[in-house]
Amino acid sequence: MPDVAPAVLAAAPAALAVLAVFADLRDESREVDLLVAALADGDWKRDTPAAGWTVAHQIAHLAWTDRAALLSMTDPDGFAWMLGTAAAAPESFVDEGAAEGAALPPAELLERWRDGRAALDAVLAAAPKDTRFPWYGPPMKAASMASARLMETWAHGQDIADALGVVRVPTARLRHVARIGVRARDYAYLVRGLPAPDGEFRVELTAPAAEGGPAEVWSYGPPDAPQRVTGPALDFCLLVTQRAHRADVAVRAEGADADRWLDIAQAFAGPAGTGRAPRADR
Incomplete structure (x- = not known):
């Protein structure tokens, strides 16, 4: 966990746990970023274990879902529109979102994901701790939203690692x-x-x-x-x-x-x- 002020260190354990999950999400995202940052453009087209999804699809999905989380926390109307598109095509909306991002040049896609991560990180840190935000499942507080993003980042990172033949060291995250x-x-x-x-x-x-x-x-x-x-x-x-x-x-x-x-x-x-x-x- 990064350095924090003494006043924060004196906070309740629950507050420290919230800080930890935000830090863990950043660390998990950086680990996946390192898997793809130096890839040649052709390697972004490698198939992953998810049928029909390349490395680019995996990163595109993470960028798309980060955007959904950002909308949930900052633009309820925009997120409601996303929910409506999902309800209209429940079996295909995830694949469609991934395919749209995967069509971008790899450098542009990577920059989109990085920008979205940074924006979401700032919003998570500033969110009132007891506010619940809408999601595709039950509404979630900021800490739970961060946990969910970490879970997805780790899981899609695993798909990328498998495609690249990389064995990741498991962590306490x-x-x-x-x-x-x-x-x-x-x-x-x-x-x-x-x-x-x-x-x-x-x-x-x-x-x-x-x-x-x-x-x-x-x-x-x-x-x-x-x-x-x-x-x-x-x-x-x-x-x-x-x-x-x-x-x-x-x-x-x-x-x-x-x-x-x-x-x-x-x-x-x-x-x-x-x-x-x-x-x-x-």
């Missing part, structure tokens, strides 16, 4: 992705027209090991919950963002409902995702 994945449990049932299970699950995830120290365990839900999900945080995040098939991750469930959830989990708003096929080398 994954805690934001994991938390959204847990909190979005019932949403995965809702978008599939299924009833959500009664009661919470216990989720215990092994965090990426800090350099020189033991790994933490991130825990969610009642310790005595009869149904449980356990595994590495990285694998759980890949699963709930649908960047890996369940067969390819070391996430385990105890209980029929928890087991079913791992088949349909999704951390992102919108229609039910199709997920990824199992790796061919299994």
Whole structure:
């Protein structure tokens, strides 16, 4: 976290957590930026694991969604118009937005994404902490909006890394992705027209090991919950963002409902995702 004034350091833990998620979003965005900043124009056309999406589509989508978040927080009428276009074409509006940006020259697209990130960062930092802003799912406070942007940035960054053959080192920023994945449990049932299970699950995830120290365990839900999900945080995040098939991750469930959830989990708003096929080398 960047240096902050002593008065801020004396603030409540919740205030520090808000500052941390804004800083983590900036760091996650920079990491993805480094993946593409030096690419030749031809490499922007590389296919990624998302069918029909190149590296350019991935960055275009991030730029498009940052713009949507900015409109949500600064121009309610403009965001309402975006919601209307999404409602008119629920199965295609995301692809159309990505295709529009991907058609730009790579340097222009990259600059658009950077400018949008900077504008959104300033608005997030200045937003009243208790104000809720409209979104494609439930309205969100600024900290939750930042968490959601981080989740998407990480997930689409993973698509880019896979396309380029880059193995990224997982960081503690994954805690934001994991938390959204847990909190979005019932949403995965809702978008599939299924009833959500009664009661919470216990989720215990092994965090990426800090350099020189033991790994933490991130825990969610009642310790005595009869149904449980356990595994590495990285694998759980890949699963709930649908960047890996369940067969390819070391996430385990105890209980029929928890087991079913791992088949349909999704951390992102919108229609039910199709997920990824199992790796061919299994």
